[in-house]
Amino acid sequence: MSTEVAAPSHTVPLERTWWERNGRSAVVWTARTVLIVALLAAWEWSAERLFDLTFTSRPSDILTRLVEWNADGTLWIHTWITLQEVLLGFGLGAVTGVLAGFALASLPLVYRVLEPFIMALYAIPKVALAPLFIIWFGIGLSMKVLLAAATVFFLVFLNTAAGVREVDRQLVDAVRLMGGGRREIALKVVLPASMTGVLTGLKVAIPYALIGAVIGELVASNRGLGYLINDAAAQFDTAGVFATLVVLSVIAAILNLGVSMIDRRVGRWKPLEARR
Amino acid sequence: MTGPDTTELLRIDGLTKQFVKDDMGVVALRDFSLTVERGSFVTVLGRSGCGKSTLLNLVAGLVPPSSGTIAYNGRNVTGPTTEIGYLTQSDTLMPWRDVRRNIEMPMEIAGVPARKRAERSRELIATVGLDGFERHYPRELSGGMRRRATLARMLSADPETLLLDEPFGALDAQLRKEMQTELLRLWQGSGQTVVFVTHDIEEALLLGDRVVVLGRLGRIVLDKPIELARPRDADVLRVDPAFVALHGELNEALKEGAKT
Numbered sequence A: 001m002s003t004e005v006a007a008p009s010h011t012v013p014l015e016r017t018w019w020e021r022n023g024r025s026a027v028v029w030t031a032r033t034v035l036i037v038a039l040l041a042a043w044e045w046s047a048e049r050l051f052d053l054t055f056t057s058r059p060s061d062i063l064t065r066l067v068e069w070n071a072d073g074t075l076w077i078h079t080w081i082t083l084q085e086v087l088l089g090f091g092l093g094a095v096t097g098v099l100a101g102f103a104l105a106s107l108p109l110v111y112r113v114l115e116p117f118i119m120a121l122y123a124i125p126k127v128a129l130a131p132l133f134i135i136w137f138g139i140g141l142s143m144k145v146l147l148a149a150a151t152v153f154f155l156v157f158l159n160t161a162a163g164v165r166e167v168d169r170q171l172v173d174a175v176r177l178m179g180g181g182r183r184e185i186a187l188k189v190v191l192p193a194s195m196t197g198v199l200t201g202l203k204v205a206i207p208y209a210l211i212g213a214v215i216g217e218l219v220a221s222n223r224g225l226g227y228l229i230n231d232a233a234a235q236f237d238t239a240g241v242f243a244t245l246v247v248l249s250v251i252a253a254i255l256n257l258g259v260s261m262i263d264r265r266v267g268r269w270k271p272l273e274a275r276r
Numbered sequence B: 001m002t003g004p005d006t007t008e009l010l011r012i013d014g015l016t017k018q019f020v021k022d023d024m025g026v027v028a029l030r031d032f033s034l035t036v037e038r039g040s041f042v043t044v045l046g047r048s049g050c051g052k053s054t055l056l057n058l059v060a061g062l063v064p065p066s067s068g069t070i071a072y073n074g075r076n077v078t079g080p081t082t083e084i085g086y087l088t089q090s091d092t093l094m095p096w097r098d099v100r101r102n103i104e105m106p107m108e109i110a111g112v113p114a115r116k117r118a119e120r121s122r123e124l125i126a127t128v129g130l131d132g133f134e135r136h137y138p139r140e141l142s143g144g145m146r147r148r149a150t151l152a153r154m155l156s157a158d159p160e161t162l163l164l165d166e167p168f169g170a171l172d173a174q175l176r177k178e179m180q181t182e183l184l185r186l187w188q189g190s191g192q193t194v195v196f197v198t199h200d201i202e203e204a205l206l207l208g209d210r211v212v213v214l215g216r217l218g219r220i221v222l223d224k225p226i227e228l229a230r231p232r233d234a235d236v237l238r239v240d241p242a243f244v245a246l247h248g249e250l251n252e253a254l255k256e257g258a259k260t
């Protein structure tokens, strides 16, 4: 039998040139670089000529400020504080969100009862919670962590729950036919099937972890990047404000990279077109 | 058809299944009774929508009946068991597992050690002709290849009874013939019992010891032993008068079943 059924397709080595393999991403990266350089040059050129330096600053000043802050340690002290808040907030929100998502989605009746309340809580602008959190937790680290976690939790929770609820019934039945119980269904079907939802939740939650932490610092703090922005702005130091924003976007980019690396590992089975 | 109790493997009595659709009840199967002997190969033939898949779902224990009983090996069926292997009409390979890991899944759940799993899956992959595709994910396979992988997965649990719902419908004529031969080879001498659902008259006659023709709502229009000598070759049988007569009879039964 095995010899009769010839494999209907076979693999051939592809002789793809460097350009065929990497051409597309080379173009994309070149375009990106050109774009950013052009933007920075235009900014640098127009800063003094068309706009007031006090308002727009300019790239060279921002760079100088970053170098200064790096030298005197300001940059690292504040970045470290904010990074801690973001990571703790993101981690706390993500873990509780995933757990709650799995738990509630496996209890459809409870989920239906609670859904309107959850949506109502989700709709509250989390910034509005800051004063309340100050009363509850003081102005230390925990208040910012919880502010960040509050938004992350809902985004991860809702996406996880959606992922769990959309698991294909037929796959669950397939595991039941193999003699699997609740444990096997949870581990071998529900968990991998809902991974897409979990990762979507994590991805959309990253900026909100930053927002939560920075808002917390803007409202009440004497440390962290949010404080640094406030402080610089109070002194009309726009270069300082922009320098802090640069640091914040670098943090966001690194977090994004981390999540998409997990995504790529978990999503190997998906067709290429669906991965982006 | 009912032999002595020792040979009776499956007994279905007054089975009815009704689904709820909005405020209506949809009857898929009404007052269905059948017994299947141990070690036999029964083909179930019926038009689309007559309740064949519903019947297998009930026998496999995936859904509870609205009324009636199913006894397997003398015990009431209340849920799925690994003694019964069920190849459902649609493919249910796990999209995130490659072919090999899909085939090993039932053994994984049964707690078979990894070395033995690998050995058995290699065998089965060869049996269904999927060598070279071990590392492919279901989406990277053709429909027929997915079907064969699903079949291999079912066989990996070594079930004593096979419920097959139109297993070869998606295969081309040549491959279908080869898979039929392979299925018969696996079945003969294994002592396994097979319930094979199809809507292809020729397939039903080539494979079955017995053909059960279903009409609407699972009414049994015809229940007939097929005594054609094995091995049965389609090309030879097509001109065999006994086969032609049976073919005509089943065709009539299908037509009649569609009426009421």
Ligand SMILES: Nc1ncnc2c1ncn2[C@@H]1O[C@H](COP(=O)(O)OP(=O)(O)OP(=O)(O)O)[C@@H](O)[C@H]1O
Residues within 6 Å of the ligand: B019, B020, B021, B026, B027, B028, B046, B047, B048, B049, B050, B051, B052, B053, B054, B055, B089, B199
């Ligand atoms: N979950 C369900 N809800 C409502 N009606 C259903 C459900 N499952 C099946 N039915 C109905 O039951 C009837 C029998 O369906 P079934 O799938 O058993 O047919 P079948 O004989 O397997 O057909 P086919 O050869 O096309 O696979 C159909 O009329 C179908 O509409």
Ligand SMILES: [Mg+2]
Residues within 6 Å of the ligand: B052, B053, B054, B089, B165
């Ligand atoms: Mg069907």
